[in-house]
Amino acid sequence: MPLIQLTNITKSYVDPGSGARVPVLRGITLGISAGESVAIVGPSGCGKSTLLNILGTLDSPDDGSFTFDDEDLAKGTPGQLAAIRSRKIGFIFQLHHLMPQCSVLENVLLPTLSLKSPPADALPRAQSLLEQVGLKERMTWKPAQLSGGERQRVAFVRALINQPRLILADEPTGALDEANAAALTDLLIALQQSSGVTLVMVTHHRAQADRMNRVMTIHEGVLS
Numbered sequence: 001m002p003l004i005q006l007t008n009i010t011k012s013y014v015d016p017g018s019g020a021r022v023p024v025l026r027g028i029t030l031g032i033s034a035g036e037s038v039a040i041v042g043p044s045g046c047g048k049s050t051l052l053n054i055l056g057t058l059d060s061p062d063d064g065s066f067t068f069d070d071e072d073l074a075k076g077t078p079g080q081l082a083a084i085r086s087r088k089i090g091f092i093f094q095l096h097h098l099m100p101q102c103s104v105l106e107n108v109l110l111p112t113l114s115l116k117s118p119p120a121d122a123l124p125r126a127q128s129l130l131e132q133v134g135l136k137e138r139m140t141w142k143p144a145q146l147s148g149g150e151r152q153r154v155a156f157v158r159a160l161i162n163q164p165r166l167i168l169a170d171e172p173t174g175a176l177d178e179a180n181a182a183a184l185t186d187l188l189i190a191l192q193q194s195s196g197v198t199l200v201m202v203t204h205h206r207a208q209a210d211r212m213n214r215v216m217t218i219h220e221g222v223l224s
Helices: 048-055 078-088 104-114 122-132 148-160 178-195
Strands: 004-014 021-032 037-041 063-068 089-092 166-170 198-202 214-219
Touching: 004 048, 021 048, 037 048, 048 166, 048 198, 078 089, 089 148, 104 122, 104 148, 122 148, 148 166, 148 178, 178 198
Parallel strands: 037 198, 037 214, 089 166, 166 198
Antiparallel strands: 004 021, 004 063
16 A cells, blocks of 8 residues: 555635635545655646645645545544644745744754654754754754755754654755755755655756656646
């Protein structure tokens, strides 16, 4: 069984001007295996982020089935979906969303606070991951003291701290220059491969997408 199975997923939104429903996803069917890396590409407004939000349980489909790690999430309660997010999903966004008042190490450890029983090895794991991404000497620094690339490295480590089954990355290097974006893509792939986590990345950059195991294109709500 795949780690993720979407079958005939549809999603629409109400146009605030006309009140009409506007379809965004039209019968998406997609299976993703554990440990696989998948890129989703397509023009702006085609439904990429909506699909990622459904995969991350931040949004619910109108219809269709969604199974993740042998659990049916299409009709999950808010409490069930929040628990899944905390335990099994890590998020990386275009903007790092670090807490400015917290140190690098504290920012990485923040996701563990949502767990009923934070892992005993959370602190040494955070320190080890930060060392792996070249931030050993930055652990006590605040985000304002870091470069853009360093802040995004912290966001990468934060997404991995709870040892999730799935990482969802929405344009994770979109705010960086070309050189930093290429270096961060290399780092993300290295972290994904070393941890064995499944990675789904939305990107506009075809060169980055081609680094993944599989590239899917979404156009007018249809995935191919």
